[in-house]
Amino acid sequence: MGRKAEASTVLDWAERVEREPRQSMQDADTALGELALRRLFLGDQPGCVRALNALLDLASGLQRKSSREYYTLQVIDFIVAHGSLPPPEKTLTEKQKTPTDRRLAAKLAYARDALHDPTLELRAVQPPTPPPTSPDYAGMARAAVSQLRQLDTLNVHQSTAALCDAIGHLDDADARAFFDEALTLVDQRKQRDFAVGWSYVSLARAVHHLDGAAAARALLARATEAAGAHRSMILRELALAYAEIGDPDTALTLAHDTETRVAVLVRADKWPQLQQALGGITDAEVAVKIAWSMATKIE
Known part of the structure; x- marks a missing residue:
């Protein structure tokens, strides 16, 4: 199909x-x-x-x-x-x-x-395409690193996620430099909470593109340890990250709700299992969220 x-x-x-x-x-x-x-x-x-x-x-x-x-x-x-x-x-x-x-x-x-009306023809009207721009990804990465240097930054996971998104658009040398500095800054944080755990998840996604699945898996293990008692708050991100690095079995063991399980199956292109998972959903809001995530994946 x-x-x-x-x-x-x-x-x-x-x-x-x-x-x-x-x-x-x-x-x-x-x-x-x-x-x-x-x-x-x-x-x-x-x-x-x-x-x-x-x-x-x-x-x-x-x-x-x-x-x-x-x-x-x-x-x-x-x-x-x-x-x-x-x-x-x-x-x-x-x-x-x-x-x-x-x-x-x-x-x-x-x-x-x-x-x-038999003469009605409906057409998908695409919004006008804006002129191409060249975002300053290096500048975004520098700004995120600057935020990570502030030890009193509570939402460290937001800065780390922004950094990892930015370095995905840089050449390998620049991406490596920003990644190494970000990892060092996150490692310096001694507290065990969901924000630090989530930061390691973002770093795992970034290193997956640089060094492969094994390096990413090692950081995901550190994410679980760093989250400590707050591990449940990053389970969804952990599950999605494992799916993205090609380990859907681990991802499915971490998927603690139907919406996350479906998201994992979408990322893993497991359509038969997905059909089974969809069968028991009766909540309209969850259904629509899942439909949009799948349509986005398919597009």
């Missing part, structure tokens, strides 16, 4: 979860709107229309007129932005201060009719 087909299968599953009965509309507009957009980028217009109709179904059942109008307008705005139909009347796209039943019915009818 190709990656687009895999993505479509995941979105099918996320859509089924989204259609489950719920007590409120919280996150439904975002979830179904994103589902529609993802399907559009995959070239799946029927799936896109299906997600938009699902949002209209949810919206039409709301008692508050303002909420009903808000979610209906989400669909109309989507059709206007991505569709080939002539622009609707202005009254159908404007938000009313006090929505009336007649105007709401007209908006809902327009959205329904537009989605069922």
Whole structure:
């Protein structure tokens, strides 16, 4: 099965979860709107229309007129932005201060009719590409090292993560110099807490690109030791890092929740196991988070 087909299968599953009965509309507009957009980028217009109709179904059942109008307008705005139909009347796209039943019915009818119009063509509109820039990664690395030198910096893991992200864009010689200095500065911290442990995880990811999986694995072991009693706070990062260095078995033993386990399986390209893991998820918010992470991986 190709990656687009895999993505479509995941979105099918996320859509089924989204259609489950719920007590409120919280996150439904975002979830179904994103589902529609993802399907559009995959070239799946029927799936896109299906997600938009699902949002209209949810919206039409709301008692508050303002909420009903808000979610209906989400669909109309989507059709206007991505569709080939002539622009609707202005009254159908404007938000009313006090929505009336007649105007709401007209908006809902327009959205329904537009989605069922055989001449409707939906296109994925890409945002304009900004002009290329050349970030000063060396400057970012120097700034992060400067922060690491301040022993009173509590969030050392943030500085270390920023440094390791920056050196990933540098040549090997500069990357090595910044990495060695960062490792020395982190080693100097004697406290055992999640921030120091997390810092070693970031350093492990960086050294994986410089020296390979064995060097990364050694730093991940130090991360566990450095976190001490706070190890549970870095379990997710540890699991993802082990998956990234090619050790999914260790990663899965550390994955303490479904979302982390799925993220590990995505990074390891273990699609059959992933299908099994998805089967028991009933939480819509978790479903959508996972769908987006998978779509990002596939893209």
